[in-house]
Amino acid sequence: MNYQRKIIIALAMLIGLLLTGTIGYLMLERDSGWYLLDAVYMTVITLTTAGHDDLEMSDNGRIFTILLLVGGLGVFTYCVTVATAFLIEGQLQSFFRQQKMIRTVDKxxxxxxxxxxxxxxxxxxxxxxxxxxxxxxxxxxxxxxxxxxxxxxxxxxxxxxxxxxxxxxxxxxxxxxxxxxxxxxxxxxxxxxxxxxxxxxxxxxxxxxxxxxxxxxxxxxxxxxxxxxxxxGLRLASGILQPHLVGFLENITQNQDGAQFTESVIQKDCPVDGISLKAASIREQTGLVVIAIRDNDGTFLYNPPGDKKMVAGDALLVIANQKQLQTLHKLTGDLN
Missing domain, CATH: 3.40.50.720 (NAD(P)-binding Rossmann-like Domain)
Structure with missing residues (x-):
């Protein structure tokens, strides 16, 4: 049970005890001429153990008061336990941190x-x-x-x-x-x-x-x-059968400062949309060689020829550093 639910239960028990006491006194002390304010007042001072001597009460009312005191003591103990756990165990800090995180995520x-x-x-x-x-x-x-x-x-x-x-x-x-x-x-x-x-x-x-x-x-x-x-399993097998290739792929995919395998997706109406790979002059403008093109239908074309026509939605797969990738993105219109 999480702390939010415990707090809700504690508040519900307090409200329930207040209502029980008020209704109980109204029913038991009806003949004594008690009104709603009298019943609420007696319930509050009983639960807070403030003491009282200014209201006449029947024997049934005194018995009810004893039961109300015992119930109030139990609820008070539970509330103190929940509050202590909430504060001492750092749940209050966790709660505020979660609320701050929610506000961050909303943005x-x-x-x-x-x-x-x-x-x-x-x-x-x-x-x-x-x-x-x-x-x-x-x-x-x-x-x-x-x-x-x-x-x-x-x-x-x-x-x-x-x-x-x-x-x-x-x-x-x-x-x-x-x-x-x-x-x-x-x-x-x-x-x-x-x-x-x-x-x-x-x-x-x-x-x-x-x-x-x-x-x-x-x-x-x-x-x-x-x-x-x-x-x-494939990685383990390749590590034995093709160790140099695996080493190259691992280096190129994990190298964050230098060149790495990456992609740039062609956007509609960008400078290279609808023209051939050769006409786009990607190598001349970026220094990159397009290793493969992934078509809209998911088909990969490796070592694409110069007359390959590129259209919006095609992904160009290259090995590029950050500067080269930014230049390529300008040609393809890829906002990433």
């Missing part, structure tokens, strides 16, 4: 959402930090969140990523993409379905655990599904 737009910051999600988190893009992480385990925020600075929400309300709070309707890497395929499936419903234009990547899950996740609306165990 995000065209950002990414990471659902689950476990063994897989933490690597997604680190890549997002390296890329310096806006994103928000969602994690159900508070202890893990505390551990991650001690070593990393990022926006996050604490809660269950399968909850639609939490996804809306994370700004899914304004988001650009979502990665779900929860530990169970069922949970990832729920997130994919909810995310696709809340934002039909969202790009969704999902983790899968079981071999038969990717097809279901794709059907549910995921654009990309990754089996970490499968990828890990």
């Amino acid at each position: 995000l737009s065209n950002h990414y959402i990471i659902c689950g910051l476990g063994d897989t999600g933490v690597h997604v988190l680190d890549e997002m930090l390296k890329a310096a893009v806006d994103f928000v992480g969602i994690e159900a385990e508070e202890e893990r969140l505390i551990h991650l925020t001690d070593t990393r600075n990022f926006s996050y929400l604490h809660g269950d990523a399968t909850d639609d309300e939490l996804l809306i709070r994370a700004g899914i309707e304004r988001a650009r993409g979502l990665v779900t890497c929860l530990s169970r395929d069922q949970d990832n499936l729920f997130v994919v379905i909810s995310a696709r419903k809340l934002n039909p234009h969202l790009r969704i990547a999902s983790k899968a655990v079981e071999d038969n899950s990717p097809g279901k996740l794709i059907t549910a609306g995921a654009d990309e599904v990754v089996l970490p165990d499968h990828i890990g």
Whole structure:
């Protein structure tokens, strides 16, 4: 039970006790001529143990007062326990930090959402930090969140990523993409379905655990599904069979300061939209060689010829440093 619910229960018990006392005194002391104010007054001074001697009371009223005192003592003890836990355990600080984080997330737009910051999600988190893009992480385990925020600075929400309300709070309707890497395929499936419903234009990547899950996740609306165990197995085999190639790929994908594998998507009516690769003079203007082009239908063309016509939606895959990539983005109109 979280602290918000405990506080609500404590307040409900206090209000319930006040109403019980007021109604009880009105019924028991009706013959003594008590009015509503008298009943409320007697209930308050009884619960606060302030004492009283100015009102006539029947024997039944005295018995009721004893029971009310015992009940009030129990409720008071519970409230003190909740308040102590709230303050001493740092939950008040956590509450304000969460509220501040919610306000920060409310300002995000065209950002990414990471659902689950476990063994897989933490690597997604680190890549997002390296890329310096806006994103928000969602994690159900508070202890893990505390551990991650001690070593990393990022926006996050604490809660269950399968909850639609939490996804809306994370700004899914304004988001650009979502990665779900929860530990169970069922949970990832729920997130994919909810995310696709809340934002039909969202790009969704999902983790899968079981071999038969990717097809279901794709059907549910995921654009990309990754089996970490499968990828890990391929990487291990390649490390033995093609060590130099693996070393090159690892260096080129993790090198943040120099050249790295990257992409630039051609936008409608940009300078290179509708012309051939040769006519675009990309190499002359950027110093880059286009290694491959991904067409709108998802087909990859490796080592594309000079007469290859480029259209909006095509992705140019290159090895570029940051300056070269910015120059290429100006040609393609890619805002990234």
